[in-house]
Amino acid sequence: MGLRKINIDTVFHALGDPTRRAIVERLSKAPLSVSMLAEPLGITLTAVAQHLQVLEESGLVHTEKVGRVRTCRIETAGLSVVEKWIRDRRSTWERRLDKLGDLLAESDG
Amino acid sequence: MGLRKINIDTVFHALGDPTRRAIVERLSKAPLSVSMLAEPLGITLTAVAQHLQVLEESGLVHTEKVGRVRTCRIETAGLSVVEKWIRDRRSTWERRLDKLGDLLAESDG
Numbered sequence: 398m399g400l401r402k403i404n405i406d407t408v409f410h411a412l413g414d415p416t417r418r419a420i421v422e423r424l425s426k427a428p429l430s431v432s433m434l435a436e437p438l439g440i441t442l443t444a445v446a447q448h449l450q451v452l453e454e455s456g457l458v459h460t461e462k463v464g465r466v467r468t469c470r471i472e473t474a475g476l477s478v479v480e481k482w483i484r485d486r487r488s489t490w491e492r493r494l495d496k497l498g499d500l501l502a503e504s505d506g
Numbered sequence: 507m508g509l510r511k512i513n514i515d516t517v518f519h520a521l522g523d524p525t526r527r528a529i530v531e532r533l534s535k536a537p538l539s540v541s542m543l544a545e546p547l548g549i550t551l552t553a554v555a556q557h558l559q560v561l562e563e564s565g566l567v568h569t570e571k572v573g574r575v576r577t578c579r580i581e582t583a584g585l586s587v588v589e590k591w592i593r594d595r596r597s598t599w600e601r602r603l604d605k606l607g608d609l610l611a612e613s614d615g
Contacts, residue, residue: 409522410519425595453555489531493536
């Protein structure tokens with residue numbers, strides 16, 4: 398999974414849905430089967446499966462079928478893509494603020 | 507702006523669009539007028555204005571009209587909401603891994 402190219406549009410889209418965020422929140426606590434995931438969400442297994450497909454495509458969840466049970470666990474690749482994008486913006490922005498600070502200090506001196 | 511309640515669904519939705527991410531990327535380098543933003547994007551001023559409205563509602567961009575020119579600058583509130591959500595998931599997940607590690611160490615001893 399680690400080498401797979403993750404589309405950042407897909408990750409942001411996946412996380413824009415409260416049900417999908419709830420799935421990621423629960424899986425960050427423990428791996429769960431699809432039916433255990435569905436229960437407290439009050440949605441059908443089919444709906445959960447659709448959400449899981451979006452989450453898998455985004456590198457946010459990994460599912461694996463063993464026998465008749467599909468187990469879902471968190472995958473961090475998708476979160477890392479978003480984190481990196483935000484960190485890059487912040488560092489550009491903070492460098493700019495530093496430069497502005499230097500300019501102000503020079504004009505003071 | 508700091509006290510305004512930001513809807514995390516809106517922020518993820520806003521950042522799921524490549525044009526809006528391009529706007530945030532450019533504004534992290536320097537504040538720009540709406541027409542300066544529109545130029546390299548190759549889209550109409552109306553389209554830019556619509557994207558800016560989504561970005562403002564998400565706490566990602568702040569715009570201010572002085573005279574006839576509307577200046578756009580980055581706002582970090584929206585980014586912080588996303589960062590916090592991801593950090594919370596990661597810390598839950600890493601605590602779980604630590605516990606698993608402890609259990610394995612115990613069963614080893």
